[in-house]
Amino acid sequence: xxxxxxxxxxxxxxxxxxxxxxxxxxxxxxxxxxxxxxxxxxxxxxxxxxxxxxxxxxxxxxxxxxxxxxxxxxxxxxxxxxxxxxxxxxxxxxxxxxxxxxxxxxxxxxxxxxxxxxxxxxxxxxxxxxxxxxxxxxxxxxxxxxxxxxxxxxxxxxxxxxxxxxxxxxxxxxxxxxxxxxxxxxxxxxxxxxxxxxxxxxxxxxxxxxxxxxxxxxxxxxxxxxxxxxxxxxxxxxxxxxxxxxxxxxxxxxxxxxxxxxxxxxxxxxxxxxxxxxxxxxxxxxxxxxxxxxxxxxxxxxxxxxxxxxxxxxxxxxxxxxxxxxxxxxxxxxxxxxxxxxxxxxxxxxxxxxxxxxxxxxxxxxxxxxxxxxxxxxxxxxxxxxxxxxxxxxxxxxxxxxxxxxxxxxxxxxxxxxxxxxxxxxxxxxxxxxxxxxxxxxxxxxxxxxxxxxxxxxxxxxxxxxxxxxxxxxxxxxxxxxxxxxxxxxxxxxxxxxxxxxxxxxxxxxxxxxxxxxxxxxxxxxxxxxxxxxxxxxxxxxxxxxxxxxxxxxxxxxxxxxxxxxxxxxxxxxxxxxxxxxxxxxxxxxxxxxxxxxxxxxxxxxxxxxxxxxxxxxxxxxxxxxxxxxx
Amino acid sequence: xxxxxxxxxxxxxxxxxxxxxxxxxxxxxxxxxxxxxxxxxxxxxxxxxxxxxxxxxxxxxxxxxxxxxxxxxxxxxxxxxxxxxxxxxxxxxxxxxxxxxxxxxxxxxxxxxxxxxxxxxxxxxxxxxxxxxxxxxxxxxxxxxxxxxxxxxxxxxxxxxxxxxxxxxxxxxxxxxxxxxxxxxxxxxxxxxxxxxxxxxxxxxxxxxxxxxxxxxxxxxxxxxxxxxxxxxxxxxxxxxxxxxxxxxxxxxxxxxxxxxxxxxxxxxxxxxxxxxxx
Numbered sequence: 001x002x003x004x005x006x007x008x009x010x011x012x013x014x015x016x017x018x019x020x021x022x023x024x025x026x027x028x029x030x031x032x033x034x035x036x037x038x039x040x041x042x043x044x045x046x047x048x049x050x051x052x053x054x055x056x057x058x059x060x061x062x063x064x065x066x067x068x069x070x071x072x073x074x075x076x077x078x079x080x081x082x083x084x085x086x087x088x089x090x091x092x093x094x095x096x097x098x099x100x101x102x103x104x105x106x107x108x109x110x111x112x113x114x115x116x117x118x119x120x121x122x123x124x125x126x127x128x129x130x131x132x133x134x135x136x137x138x139x140x141x142x143x144x145x146x147x148x149x150x151x152x153x154x155x156x157x158x159x160x161x162x163x164x165x166x167x168x169x170x171x172x173x174x175x176x177x178x179x180x181x182x183x184x185x186x187x188x189x190x191x192x193x194x195x196x197x198x199x200x201x202x203x204x205x206x207x208x209x210x211x212x213x214x215x216x217x218x219x220x221x222x223x224x225x226x227x228x229x230x231x232x233x234x235x236x237x238x239x240x241x242x243x244x245x246x247x248x249x250x251x252x253x254x255x256x257x258x259x260x261x262x263x264x265x266x267x268x269x270x271x272x273x274x275x276x277x278x279x280x281x282x283x284x285x286x287x288x289x290x291x292x293x294x295x296x297x298x299x300x301x302x303x304x305x306x307x308x309x310x311x312x313x314x315x316x317x318x319x320x321x322x323x324x325x326x327x328x329x330x331x332x333x334x335x336x337x338x339x340x341x342x343x344x345x346x347x348x349x350x351x352x353x354x355x356x357x358x359x360x361x362x363x364x365x366x367x368x369x370x371x372x373x374x375x376x377x378x379x380x381x382x383x384x385x386x387x388x389x390x391x392x393x394x395x396x397x398x399x400x401x402x403x404x405x406x407x408x409x410x411x412x413x414x415x416x417x418x419x420x421x422x423x424x425x426x427x428x429x430x431x432x433x434x435x436x437x438x439x440x441x442x443x444x445x446x447x448x449x450x451x452x453x454x455x456x457x458x459x460x461x462x463x464x465x466x467x468x469x470x471x472x473x474x475x476x477x478x479x480x481x482x483x484x485x486x487x488x489x490x491x492x493x494x495x496x497x498x499x500x501x502x503x504x505x506x507x508x509x510x511x512x513x514x515x516x517x518x519x520x521x522x523x524x525x526x527x528x529x530x531x532x533x534x535x536x537x538x539x540x541x542x543x544x545x546x547x548x549x550x551x552x553x554x555x556x557x558x559x560x561x562x563x564x565x566x567x568x569x570x571x572x573x574x575x576x577x578x579x580x581x582x583x584x585x586x587x588x589x590x591x592x593x594x595x596x597x598x599x600x601x602x603x604x605x606x607x608x609x610x611x612x613x614x615x616x617x618x619x620x621x622x623x624x625x626x627x628x629x630x631x
Numbered sequence: 632x633x634x635x636x637x638x639x640x641x642x643x644x645x646x647x648x649x650x651x652x653x654x655x656x657x658x659x660x661x662x663x664x665x666x667x668x669x670x671x672x673x674x675x676x677x678x679x680x681x682x683x684x685x686x687x688x689x690x691x692x693x694x695x696x697x698x699x700x701x702x703x704x705x706x707x708x709x710x711x712x713x714x715x716x717x718x719x720x721x722x723x724x725x726x727x728x729x730x731x732x733x734x735x736x737x738x739x740x741x742x743x744x745x746x747x748x749x750x751x752x753x754x755x756x757x758x759x760x761x762x763x764x765x766x767x768x769x770x771x772x773x774x775x776x777x778x779x780x781x782x783x784x785x786x787x788x789x790x791x792x793x794x795x796x797x798x799x800x801x802x803x804x805x806x807x808x809x810x811x812x813x814x815x816x817x818x819x820x821x822x823x824x825x826x827x828x829x830x831x832x833x834x835x836x837x838x839x840x841x842x843x844x845x846x847x848x849x850x851x852x853x854x855x856x857x858x859x860x861x862x863x864x865x866x867x868x869x870x871x872x873x874x875x876x877x878x879x880x881x882x883x884x885x886x887x888x889x890x891x892x893x894x895x896x897x898x899x900x901x902x903x904x905x906x907x908x909x910x
Contacts, residue, residue: 505781506774506810540741541776571696577703577711578741612667613700613714 035215035222036189036207043275047224051214052270055255057200061409063106063149064125069408071381072104072111074309077400081113083128086381086408089395093128102307104405107149110178114144114307120156122181132181137172143304145171146195148251150217152178155203157193173205175220185220189213194301197251204256204268206301210243212258212268226258228266230277244277248298253369253409254321254329261296267321281326285317285333286349293337293445309364309403314338318367318386319346330387334372336365340431340442341372342449343389351449353389354427356434357382366406373411375404383413389421425453432465432479444478451482459483459491459520463498467512480516487520492528495520499532503541511536515546522553530559537569544582551585555592563597567604575613583617590622594629602626657682657690664694669712676714680721688725691718692733701742715740716748723752731761738768746775747783754787762797766804773807778818781811785823792826801827809835817847825854833866837873849874849881856889856900867900875907883908 064070069086080096081104102114110122110131118139122131136142138160147156159171171193175184194206203215207225214224232242249258256268264284266272271280287295296316299306306312319333328346335342339357344350357376365374371392372384379399383392393413421427431446447465450458462483466476487495501511514536521529533550536542542550554562566589573579579586590608593601608614609622660682663675676694679687695718702713719737722730730752737749750772753765765787772784785808791798798804805827808820812835824832828851836848852870855861871889874882890904 503776504774505776505816506807506814508814538739540739540743540746571698572740574698575700576698576742577701607697611665611697613665613698 035187035220036191036193036213037222038190040213040222040225042211042225042227043273044224045270045273047214048226048272049270051202051224052268054200054202055268059200059253061253063108063407065109066125069406069411070106071375071404071406071408072106073375073379073397073399073404074100074104074402075379075399076402079402081111081123081128082399083111083125084397084399086395086406086411086413089397091397092126095123095128102144102147103309103403105147105149105154106405106407107154107178108151110149110152110154112147112149112154117144118142120147120154120176122154122178131178134176134181134183137186144307145193145304146299146301146307148196148198149178150198150201150203153184153198153217154178155196155198155217157196157205159193173203173215173220175203175217187215187220192302194247194249195299195306197249197256199251199256202256204249204251204258206246206249206258209245209247209302212246212249226268226272227275228272228277228280228282229275241276248301250298252321254323257321259297261298261300262294263297265297265319265321267326283321283327283346285319285328285344285346287317287335287344293335293441295333295335313364313403314362316365318365318372320367320369329369332386334367334386336362336374337442337445338362338439339376340439340446341384341389342445343386350452351424353421353424354431354446354449355384355389355391355421356427356431363401364404364406366408368406368409368411371411373406373408375401377401383411385421389427391419391421393418425455425457428453429461432461440472440475443475447475447479447482451486456488456491456494459486459494463494463513463517466516480513480519483516484519484523487523489524489526491520492524492526495524496529496532499529499536502535503539510541511539514542515549518546518549518553522549522556525557527557527559530554530557530561533557534562534565537565544585547585548582548588551588551592555588560596563593563601566593567597567601570608571604574608574611574618575615577615580615580617583615583621586615586618587621590618591625594625656684657686660687661690664690669700669714672714673712673717676717676721680724688722688727688729691722691725692730694718695722695733695737701745713744715742715745719745719748719752723748723755726756728756728758728761731756731758731764735764735768738772743775743777743779746772746777747779750780750783750787754783754790757796759797762799765791766799769804770807773804773811773819778816781816781819782822785819788823789826798827802829802831805829805831808832812839812843812847817844821847821850824851828855829861830866833870837869840873840877845877845879846881848877849879849885852882853885853888856885857892857894859894861894864898864900867898868903871900871903871907874904 062069071084071086073082073084075082078096079098080094081100082094083092085092099116100113101116105112109125111125112120112122115121118136120134120136123129124131136158141161143159143161145157147154154176155173157171157173170188170190172186172188173193173196174186177184189207191208196203196205201217203217205213205215207213210227212226213222215221216223228244229241230244231239233239245260246258248261249256257265258268259265264282267281269281285295294315299312315337317333317335320329322329331346333344333346335344339362341355342351343353345352360377362374362376365372367386370386372386373381375381379397379401381395381397385392428446428450432443434443450462462479465471465479466483495517498513498517501509503510518533521533533554537550570586570589573586590605593605605622605626609619609626660675660679663671666672676691679691699714699718701715702710704710722734734749734753738746738753740746750768753768756765769784769787772780775781788804808823809832812820832851833855836843836851840848852874856867856870871886874886886904886908890901890908893901
């Protein structure tokens with residue numbers, strides 16, 4: 001072995017040199033290499049600039065050959081696909097098909113959809129007739145991630161399943177020529193690929209969760225790869241640069257936008273060369289996630305379920321990149337949650353308008369720049385102003401809708417049915433008062449947004465909501481929480497008025513929400529609240545939960561007037577078995593008396609601690625506490 | 632020798648104990664009241680309530696002021712003795728105006744039994760100067776959510792009327808009892824209205840003959856007819872006619888009772904009642 005190693009040292013080094021020089025030449029001449037190689041250069045300036053220039057080339061706003069705004073609706077009862085001219089409201093064609101299992105993708109002369117789980121279908125956009133059918137290579141075991149059209153060519157990503165999650169091993173991106181339905185090329189990645197986006201002869205595809213690969217449409221060769229990192233703080237280990245997860249790519253008139261569906265959007269520009277998020281065209285809106293109301297920026301490209309029209313289409317963020325520079329168009333983003341729309345100022349996250357569609361569900365939506373278009377379950381197509389939520393246009397089609405794709409970017413409808421959107425507060429009130437129990441999360445979301453809206457009027461609304469017997473517990477809790485957090489001196493009269501009510505069987509009155517009101521008063525800290533709170537402390541029917549809040553509030557306000565009523569309360573109930581499960585009320589009172597009371601209170605507490613009628617927990621607590629503070 | 636020593640020590644003990652008793656006659660009761668045994672404490676409170684000793688009331692009031700345990704039931708029928716109620720009851724027995732404030736305070740206790748008992752104890756006080764406070768407590772008690780407290784207030788109204796104790800604002804109390812009827816409470820108003828009901832009560836019952844339970848109307852009308860101070864006779868006749876309209880055992884009994892025991896002689900309404908009974 002020794003000999004053989006020493007025999008050919010010159011040959012081995014020559015081979016290495018040759019290989020190196022070949023690879024250097026290949027890199028210098030920019031020759032494409034095999035796509036999805038793991039060592040492919042990332043954020044290469046030359047290739048990124050070339051791609052950015054190509055992206056910037058003009059693209060028609062409307063994809064279809066007619067150049068007309070159209071909607072392609074997947075209808076139910078009867079099931080089928082309907083092509084609708086939005087300008088005239090005329091159905092261009094309707095084809096009955098039972099198993100359209102994907103979103104419709106619009107090309108120039110064709111529309112594409114999946115049929116069942118194994119067939120990809122192209123239809124002539126003029127007639128709706130089938131142009132060609134294409135059977136997936138992996139048949140029934142195909143896992144389909146999505147497709148996009150560039151002109152008449154179709155690009156799709158799929159993988160074969162053979163037990164477990166298939167994407168972990170490989171995925172194929174395939175170009176199907178629109179005119180013939182023949183496969184032009186197929187490229188395999190040893191790792192997961194997400195749903196692609198195609199534009200101006202470039203195909204963008206998320207790769208291995210952290211890359212965006214750019215392929216040439218003619219050859220399928222990878223011509224660029226993007227990788228963006230950001231600083232992540234690790235507990236006790238400082239910060240580290242970590243790649244951001246790229247799980248969507250979107251083709252829009254403003255360019256190619258990609259990013260993480262939960263975090264934000266990055267525009268494909270030459271700034272990507274740095275590979276650092278702060279130096280790229282990144283934008284996100286600061287919205288807290290509220291239970292199931294999620295601000296998803298786009299569909300997750302790695303989830304096969306996103307291929308079809310699903311409930312995800314009804315709970316997402318509608319936005320468009322600004323033409324002028326960074327950020328969202330008009331600095332606005334709209335959060336859709338089923339039939340509720342909330343318009344936010346993107347830079348501040350401040351709620352600007354809200355809109356509620358009547359009665360039925362909103363199925364599909366699209367952001368058309370300054371406008372938002374949506375279709376409801378019963379086939380009503382409505383256009384909203386994305387800046388103020390005004391209803392600009394409406395079309396009733398009577399098509400029972402399962403989902404729809406809009407190809408209507410430049411659609412400028414006649415303002416025949418213009419309806420001004422009511423003020424934000426009115427709509428939020430409506431959302432909150434909505435009797436529909438199906439979408440509690442929308443109510444909760446609306447309530448939490450009220451936190452930022454100033455005015456004592458809101459406190460009144462929230463208090464009414466907290467006290468309404470039909471309000472579900474989850475909504476009541478959030479409303480109470482918001483009510484307390486936004487309690488200010490301005491809302492003091494509202495809270496004091498709420499304490500005026502007392503239990504009266506004859507009048508049928510009972511104070512409501514005393515606990516929450518006490519919490520709010522504690523936050524305000526006004527001494528004017530002491531006497532009304534003491535009156536409720538003495539009230540025999542005040543629930544224990546409210547008693548606890550009252551005691552806390554009185555202590556927090558810190559008025560000396562509470563010492564005598566507290567000592568009387570403690571003496572009266574020190575031996576009451578009803579207080580045994582709520583002993584913290586008595587112990588809190590006792591603690592405050594130790595702190596605030598004088599010699600006589602201490603004597604009284606010593607008696608309470610010694611007397612054997614006193615509840616054992618209270619005796620034990622007092623002995624310990626008095627012992628600690630013995631002078 | 633041993634027996635002599637034992638008898639001597641016993642003698643000394645007896646002497647000591649008798650001298651103790653002479654020093655404080657309530658010492659034994661105090662010890663029981665403040666002892667660990669709640670049953671003994673309740674018994675002591677009861678004894679102190681019956682005692683005519685002025686210091687007994689002081690001891691009871693002091694004990695109540697310092698707080699006493701209320702009833703606690705682990706399961707049905709297995710309850711601890713209610714010392715607070717016993718103390719309130721004992722204080723009430725003394726019928727002393729000094730206890731007004733304390734009792735009024737306990738009439739707002741969280742325990743419904745204590746509240747009811749305090750209302751009763753307040754109601755039996757004879758002091759005319761305390762009447763206003765008592766009525767104020769009655770008014771609050773009548774709007775209490777717990778039926779036993781409302782019944783206690785109604786009982787006080789009836790008691791004070793029967794015992795001819797001062798009862799200001801009778802009409803207001805009658806109005807409240809009628810309101811209670813409208814709120815669906817029949818227990819307390821049938822006690823109270825029987826004692827202080829007048830024209831207003833008779834009219835309200837007649838108007839609501841079909842809304843209110845037959846037993847409630849019959850009971851109240853029966854009590855009104857029996858009263859000598861109730862009248863004039865045309866109202867009695869009206870009531871008799873109303874009772875005749877109601878079909879039910881209690882209404883018939885009320886008519887029969889009125890026909891058999893006329894409160895005053897020569898009333899035409901009695902004759903009417905007899906006629907209806909014959910029919």
